[in-house]
Amino acid sequence: MFALSSLAVILFVGLALDYGRAIASKGVLNTAADAAALAALAAAESDYAKGLPASQMVSDGQAAAQRAFIVNAGSIYANLAQAPTIAVAQTGRTINATINYQANSPNLFGNLAHVSQMTFTGAAAASMTLPSYLSFYLLLDVSESMGIPSTASEISRLAAINPDYLNLYPGGCTIACHFTAYAACQNKQGATVMCQGYNLSRTAGGSGSPVSYCPQPGQSNCIQLRLDAVAYAVQQLISTAQTTATLTNQFAIGLYPFARYMESYQTLTTNLATVTTAASALTSLIDNGNGSSAIGSGGTHFENALPSVNGLISSVGNGASPSSPIPFVFMVTDGAQDSQYQVNNGSWSGSNNATTLNTANCTT
Missing domain, CATH: 3.40.50 (Rossmann fold)
Known part of the structure; x- marks a missing residue:
């Protein structure tokens, strides 16, 4: 009976470790999403200061956000189910940037319970009011x-x-x-x-x-x-x-x-x-x-x-x-x-x- 109960205890401990790894991965990706949103605004503001059109501000903001996400995610980027969704838009004097992602964290012990991975999502948003002349x-x-x-x-x-x-x-x-x-x-x-x-x-x-x-x-x-x-x-x-x-x-x-x-x-x-x-x-x-x-x-x-x-x-x-x-x-x-x-x-x-x-x- 002790041997049988030990298997269950080990499984629960393993699942806890897998969950901890997933939470750590989500923390890294959340930081990457925050950095991406801020990078998008910085790029858009730089284009604005140069007098570039709104379309250029949006495209450059999206590209800067993508680069920032990849750099800050590091090896965890490979866990993404797909590339993050990046949206940059100008409404009047305001620039908005939103980042959404979905990722999978592989389980080491979860396979024993036929749970191969844990899936989680995250998002970040930032906005800024453009300076006026x-x-x-x-x-x-x-x-x-x-x-x-x-x-x-x-x-x-x-x-x-x-x-x-x-x-x-x-x-x-x-x-x-x-x-x-x-x-x-x-x-x-x-x-x-x-x-x-x-x-x-x-x-x-x-x-x-x-x-x-x-x-x-x-x-x-x-x-x-x-x-x-x-x-x-x-x-x-x-x-x-x-x-x-x-x-x-x-x-x-x-x-x-x-x-x-x-x-x-x-x-x-x-x-x-x-x-x-x-x-x-x-x-x-x-x-x-x-x-x-x-x-x-x-x-x-x-x-x-x-x-x-x-x-x-x-x-x-x-x-x-x-x-x-x-x-x-x-x-x-x-x-x-x-x-x-x-x-x-x-x-x-x-x-x-x-x-x-x-x-x-x-x-x-």
């Missing part, structure tokens, strides 16, 4: 109020310099204007003085060499204005674009400052280093009152700027290629209403769109 149109307010220092402490620093030396501003002027036209800087006695707020903000009231750009508040050699802060933010956006891009020329950026009108200061380009350099000179565009530039002078005329930038966008793409980018418009403004006034002498007209006041018509 994007265009950023930065509509930047450069009207007079963008010459206000960026923080309360920077305002106090500028006021302490008392830049215009006017008895109208005994506590110091708190806007870094450089309005020298139209007698905008006359004092109560009618004497014309220079509006020096902008110039002094470039040296923090010192005698050193002026800077065109003050990227941070609290610097000893300059006082950061609102437009300086905008320029710094633009540069940080560009830096983020450069570090996160996964495709060549994935992002295009253009700078479009506006006051009375919008100007294509830096047209849309994928050369982001060029845009970074252009951003550092934005502060020099603050409205100086002469209206001689393409930006004009006077106020924050977004009603002119928005239609102008809209006219630059010929079409809205799907982001699938550099020639079909998805456009985004960012309008950056402090939201301040910049009204202009002239008292008694002179007349502002044209792009200035100012209000002229005649004190002879006023009563006290």
Whole structure:
């Protein structure tokens, strides 16, 4: 009886060993299927970055998946009942890859019970959203109020310099204007003085060499204005674009400052280093009152700027290629209403769109 029962015990132990071998084989093939799915996506993404058509992405993805499955399966690949089924498809901006297989694991002891092999199946799936080509149109307010220092402490620093030396501003002027036209800087006695707020903000009231750009508040050699802060933010956006891009020329950026009108200061380009350099000179565009530039002078005329930038966008793409980018418009403004006034002498007209006041018509 012991001999007969020993045969049954040995058979069960053998079947357990066969099952363990089958589970180990399935683990190897599951790993191979995972690797194949990821390889398919990598190949498809590479083709996408090269601008190849979807049909090429699918065929190359399937070939890469087949190679990855064979390499990772090793000798266990021989246990497959047939070649794995590999499907790669693009749906909109998404690539999907699925791998299915069926394998047989030969039994060493199972034959004693007329069980020659164990059959098992497995599957793996992966998907990814393809990166998009994007265009950023930065509509930047450069009207007079963008010459206000960026923080309360920077305002106090500028006021302490008392830049215009006017008895109208005994506590110091708190806007870094450089309005020298139209007698905008006359004092109560009618004497014309220079509006020096902008110039002094470039040296923090010192005698050193002026800077065109003050990227941070609290610097000893300059006082950061609102437009300086905008320029710094633009540069940080560009830096983020450069570090996160996964495709060549994935992002295009253009700078479009506006006051009375919008100007294509830096047209849309994928050369982001060029845009970074252009951003550092934005502060020099603050409205100086002469209206001689393409930006004009006077106020924050977004009603002119928005239609102008809209006219630059010929079409809205799907982001699938550099020639079909998805456009985004960012309008950056402090939201301040910049009204202009002239008292008694002179007349502002044209792009200035100012209000002229005649004190002879006023009563006290």
